[in-house]
Amino acid sequence: MSSMLIYSVFALAMLALAFFYLFFYRSWRRKQHLEQPFPEHWPGVLEAQVPIYRWLPSDLKQRFEQHVQLFLTEKNFYGCDGFEVDDRVRLTIAGHACLLIVARSYSDYDEIRSILVYPHVYRVQEQHHDGMVVSHSDQIRAGEASSLGQVVLAWSQCEESATNPDSPHNVILHEFAHQLDYLDGTADGAPPLSGDQAEQWQETMTHAYEQLRHSLSHRKESWLDPYGATEPAEFFAVLTESFFQQPKHLSKEQPAVFEALQRFYRIDPRVFCNDPHRPTR
């Protein structure tokens, strides 16, 4: 065989390998992972830590478990300040994160690489630039999301969210909503949408955001956690918390906002609130 022929066969093989890696490797690997059985003790932990899990209809429950399985296989968890990340921590975080995409594609989380978990709220030093002047301020945080595929969470706050599924706050839902917002490259309170859905979102959310800011500036009672009025990205994250934690309240107060979120998340969490023992809002 001539050296030219060997070189051509080698080059073609490399090209085929690169093509497979680029377009099929990830889905092939995921299929392999999903062929592994769902660990026996996971449903019990999820029922305790992600209460909505037990009320998911069987088709969604299956998708949810697949998402959780992939999440725990692909994402790296790191304990900070000596915190030990065990299965309960990993399942609590993965379970709430995957709730957001239970009816969407798992690929929404492709860019998320790592989850850092602190035992309690943590201190961060912020740098502010004002012309030539640079100042620093200390901030206490319960969580944060970065466009570089990292989510940071304080476990004490995650546990509080897990044990109060009807409260307006859930730091895990909040930070992963920011990750969905980053999907189109900017944290502007509008996740990737197209056509009439994008138009409806823009119109509805702008109106609701302005209305919230107006109510707060006139010291009126707010229908949403006031933190949502700080900027559009926070508005979307806080709305997401409300959509999953207090869906009946949100749909009653802001039906158009609820509908826009329902179209994006492709589910109606009110259906999962039917348990008679669960308090309604």
Ligand SMILES: [Zn+2]
């Ligand atoms: Zn936020």
